[in-house]
Amino acid sequence: MYNPTTSESLQREHSGGRPSREAAAQIRGRILEAARLLFLRDGYEKTSMDAISAELGMSKRTLYARFAGKADLFEAMVANVLERHLSALEEADLTGRSLREQLWEIADRLLASSLDPDMVALERVVTAEAQRFPKLAQLIQNYAADRTVGLVANVLRSGSGKGIAREQVHRDAKIFLGLMILPSLRGAVLGTEGVGTGTEGAALRQRSMDIFLAGAGYT
Template sequence: MGKNEKRIISGQGGRPTRVVSEQIARRILDAAGLLLLRDGYEVTSMDAVAMQAGVSKRTLYTRFPAKSQLFEAVVSDVLDHKLQLLEANQEVHGDLYDQLLTFADQLHRIVLAPEIIGLERVVISEAKQFPELADRVLRRLGEIAVRRLYELIYPFLPSDGRGERLMYKDAEIFLVMVVLPPLRNALLGRSEAGLGGVNRDFIERAIDLFVRGVQSDYSLSPSTKKERVGSHSRSENEE
């Protein structure tokens, strides 16, 4: 048992309360996150995590019997924290371009944060050992981002605007245009993590093209829209 751990549970009969137990779990996740994102999965040992967290190996293994379980817990913990920021209903103002530009800034602050870039690198490097984990990270981020984009775009549609499925496709395209390029550059080390690696001119131009495209599409006549929607539906069925 680590010195910090002894100090925390002293006077509790050797059994930590629920609050203390949560504090210990928090220290373990913070310590494991620091080591895993800094040194990688293979280099980080359970002994090192226990020492960094100030807990005994017994305490650590009681909560996380295997390093793989600890790794997945760290990934989920970091991801959940960032997703809470993304899901927060942050009020935005202005026309569609202004709102999308504000949302792009929010996305970049989350996706390009150093801890997320570090997380992505570790997950990618261990993709063979944890194939579902890499997919889960991207899927969860994408699902929430697409839903928020849908909520931003919808108020700017005419009453007979596109169907929900096609709007979600538009949102996915927006992510590919605006988020993927700076994320890829940060992961490959071509630019630094954080907003400093964002090419603002590129992002503004991409959003301008996106807005012009969707506004032009939404202004099509009902008959043309029906024909295009039918074409999309046939293509999806053929896939």
């Protein structure tokens, strides 16, 4: 709900003055956070700009000054959630580790991110709205798939010490993610309990790693 720490910035805006760059960024951040909460909890259809405005204690004029409408805000929220998760993944320090250890670290981090409640809820909402927002498929591709595949491909290329063609390394990276991440993510989205966790989940991932490294020729 309304945050009194931003009242001065909002009063300045309501009176016609322009907020500082820092205050503007803070307001945008609060809007995206409220949008995340409501869109992921209630879905796109049941979330309105009125509801987001009420959640914030902020005028709709302030919302529309930054986002053209609900669809625009929804897309910005999706990009914001993905960016936060991908940035954390890309900060992993893989220095001095074997190829297997590097791939395992990436898979571990990506699995934890994929099974985060926000990411599972986001996957459900985006899937439900894919036909309404065809641009979302491209957004997910640009923000998530391409960057994640690129990260794995860089590890394969630098850690294998083999001169494998760039196109093949990218294909292998997609195969790796399909083996290690997608089954658990799909199970979580469908509500399967315990997917990706526990002894059996770890054993399946270990075996998937063995099959990938041997089958793709990185051992």
